[in-house]
Amino acid sequence: KAGVTQTPRYLIKTRGQQVTLSCSPISGHRSVSWYQQTPGQGLQFLFEYFSETQRNKGNFPGRFSGRQFSNSRSEMNVSTLELGDSALYLCASSPDGTVVYEQYFGPGTRLTVT
Amino acid sequence: EDKVVQSPLSLVVHEGDTVTLNCSYEVTNFRSLLWYKQEKKAPTFLFMLTSSGIEKKSGRLSSILDKKELSSILNITATQTGDSAIYLCAVAPGTSYGKLTFGQGTILTVHP
Numbered sequence: 001k002a003g004v005t006q007t008p009r010y011l012i013k014t015r016g017q018q019v020t021l022s023c024s025p026i027s028g029h030r031s032v033s034w035y036q037q038t039p040g041q042g043l044q045f046l047f048e049y050f051s052e053t054q055r056n057k058g059n060f061p062g063r064f065s066g067r068q069f070s071n072s073r074s075e076m077n078v079s080t081l082e083l084g085d086s087a088l089y090l091c092a093s094s095p096d097g098t099v100v101y102e103q104y105f106g107p108g109t110r111l112t113v114t
Numbered sequence: 115e116d117k118v119v120q121s122p123l124s125l126v127v128h129e130g131d132t133v134t135l136n137c138s139y140e141v142t143n144f145r146s147l148l149w150y151k152q153e154k155k156a157p158t159f160l161f162m163l164t165s166s167g168i169e170k171k172s173g174r175l176s177s178i179l180d181k182k183e184l185s186s187i188l189n190i191t192a193t194q195t196g197d198s199a200i201y202l203c204a205v206a207p208g209t210s211y212g213k214l215t216f217g218q219g220t221i222l223t224v225h226p
Contacts, residue, residue, distance in 0.1 A: 003156075004156075031211070031212050032212075033212040033213065033214070035214075035216075042216055042217070042218045042219065043157075043202065043204075043214075043216040044216075045212075045213045045214065045215070048211050048212025048213060049212075050211065050212070055211040055212065056210055056211045056212050056213050058213070088155070090156065090157070092214075094212070102148055102159045102162045103148075103159070103212075103214060104159060105150075105156040105157045105158070105159075106156055107155040107156045108155045108156060
């Protein structure tokens with residue numbers, strides 16, 4: 001079974017630009033969660049999608065948004081990029097997002113904002 | 115606010131040593147605790163613990179949860195250089211879909 005895939009793997013953007021990251025979950029998994037990982041803050045939860053609906057959201061500004069498609073693939077968008085948005089963005093999938101199931105992570109997208 | 119604290123933050127050992135990593139948590143409506151290993155990019159799943167006192171084991175790795183003490187330990191016996199990684203502890207509250215709250219991680223370095 002193929003794992004979680006994320007594209008692109010690396011991105012360099014300029015302050016003020018916007019960026020879209022993509023995540024394809026493990027086949028059959030319908031829940032996708034997004035996390036931001038930085039050296040200072042560690043792994044922090046952004047949001048979770050299930051059946052095209054955002055069910056949960058972390059404490060991030062509205063510049064961070066996401067969506068999920070009918071095939072469970074998910075995208076996250078960051079608008080008006082700031083230097084502090086430089087991070088590793090990880091997505092994780094699970095069958096239905098409940099605490100009964102562990103989450104499986106993709107390789108991440110490394111975003112650098114200059 | 116949910117909180118997970120791991121200790122030590124870093125650890126340097128030699129091959130063959132046994133290590134114990136600690137994780138303590140404060141979470142509303144606790145449901146499960148998970149351990150992950152992160153080497154280069156993606157955290158890889160190790161264990162999920164939901165019941166107190168029941169050890170989970172996989173090869174040289176084992177883990178146990180103590181709900182009374184709000185903590186968990188991850189043991190690695192006969193360490194190898196391939197065990198060098200960041201070990202992450204996370205908790206899942208029962209009322210929060212898809213959200214894991216992570217600790218800051220323990221950086222383990224195993225020298226030959």
